[in-house]
Amino acid sequence: MNALTPTQVESLKERMLTRRGELVVEIREKLAESREHSSLATVEQRLEGGDSALADLIASTDMAMVRRDVEEIREIDAAIGRIEAGTYGECTQCGEPIGFARLEAEPTATRCIRDQSRWEREHGSGGGASL
Numbered sequence: 213m214n215a216l217t218p219t220q221v222e223s224l225k226e227r228m229l230t231r232r233g234e235l236v237v238e239i240r241e242k243l244a245e246s247r248e249h250s251s252l253a254t255v256e257q258r259l260e261g262g263d264s265a266l267a268d269l270i271a272s273t274d275m276a277m278v279r280r281d282v283e284e285i286r287e288i289d290a291a292i293g294r295i296e297a298g299t300y301g302e303c304t305q306c307g308e309p310i311g312f313a314r315l316e317a318e319p320t321a322t323r324c325i326r327d328q329s330r331w332e333r334e335h336g337s338g339g340g341a342s343l
């Protein structure tokens with residue numbers, strides 16, 4: 213497998229940022245329906261903040277659905293951090309390129325397909341978001 217071209221990285225980043233925007237809207241809508249309505253402004257501030265602010269947000273909400281969205285935002289932010297650090301697209305386990313096809317399916321992937329299947333075997337494959 214080849215390393216990613218700058219164009220490929222750019223298109224994946226674009227998709228992740230679009231997805232991040234959708235997630236923020238989703239979280240806002242879910243919170244608006246909930247009794248945590250009053251903390252909405254705080255949540256929005258935190259979404260604009262850094263990673264530790266998001267961790268606070270996760271700690272402060274007990275809504276499973278929102279939690280999942282916030283986790284996804286964290287994954288996106290981490291992936292964009294890896295783009296900026298120049299390590300995006302490398303498997304965190306073996307350092308090999310993850311491959312564009314796999315990243316297209318899952319832009320926030322941190323493992324190559326081989327290490328991912330091993331991880332799923334070791335941790336149980338249950339309930340992951342597979343396409």
Ligand SMILES: [Zn+2]
Pocket residue numbers: 303304305306307308323324325326327
């Ligand atoms: Zn690997």
